[in-house]
Amino acid sequence: MGKVYDQVCLFKRKYPGTITWCRLKQHAKVVEQHLNPDEEPLYTFAGQKNDDVLDIFSTVVVCLTNKRILIGQDHILTGYTLYSITPDMFNDLQVYRGIWFGKITIDTVKEVVVLTNLDKKSLPEIETQISSYMMEEKKKYGLVDKNIELD
Numbered sequence: 001m002g003k004v005y006d007q008v009c010l011f012k013r014k015y016p017g018t019i020t021w022c023r024l025k026q027h028a029k030v031v032e033q034h035l036n037p038d039e040e041p042l043y044t045f046a047g048q049k050n051d052d053v054l055d056i057f058s059t060v061v062v063c064l065t066n067k068r069i070l071i072g073q074d075h076i077l078t079g080y081t082l083y084s085i086t087p088d089m090f091n092d093l094q095v096y097r098g099i100w101f102g103k104i105t106i107d108t109v110k111e112v113v114v115l116t117n118l119d120k121k122s123l124p125e126i127e128t129q130i131s132s133y134m135m136e137e138k139k140k141y142g143l144v145d146k147n148i149e150l151d
Contacts, residue, residue, distance in 0.1 A: 003040075004044050005024070005025055008027075019101070020059045024059070026074035027072050028044070045126055049071065064129055069090075069130070085113070087137035087140075093130055104118060104126055
């Protein structure tokens with residue numbers, strides 16, 4: 001299998017409480033099809049792309065690469081959907097931990113992406129991976145205030 005699928009399988013084994021409907025291989029394949037030749041998957045996880053905890057049929061694979069965040073979803077009959085978030089479009093990240101599950105909200109210039117039904121133990125890891133990567137990339141773009149000290 002591809003690197004994206006292997007990484008999402010590792011995530012699922014590490015955090016089995018995350019609700020992901022089947023077809024992870026197909027969702028990962030969508031992301032792998034759109035990786036550029038110079039892109040390398042750094043961190044991959046799966047979740048539900050919606051704002052409703054009860055909707056468990058919107059599974060996506062989220063892949064942080066060395067260039068951007070890719071969110072892929074394969075549809076059973078009608079093709080697929082791919083979202084790409086580049087560091088210059090990234091605004092903010094919000095983490096919410098509930099009783100059983102967690103939620104990550106990625107705010108971009110154009111839209112808000114909500115990922116739900118995540119294992120609550122996975123939230124610190126996901127937040128650290130995305131935030132640290134985006135802050136480093138924004139420095140390259142010159143989008144971070146140089147007067148603010150980042151740890």
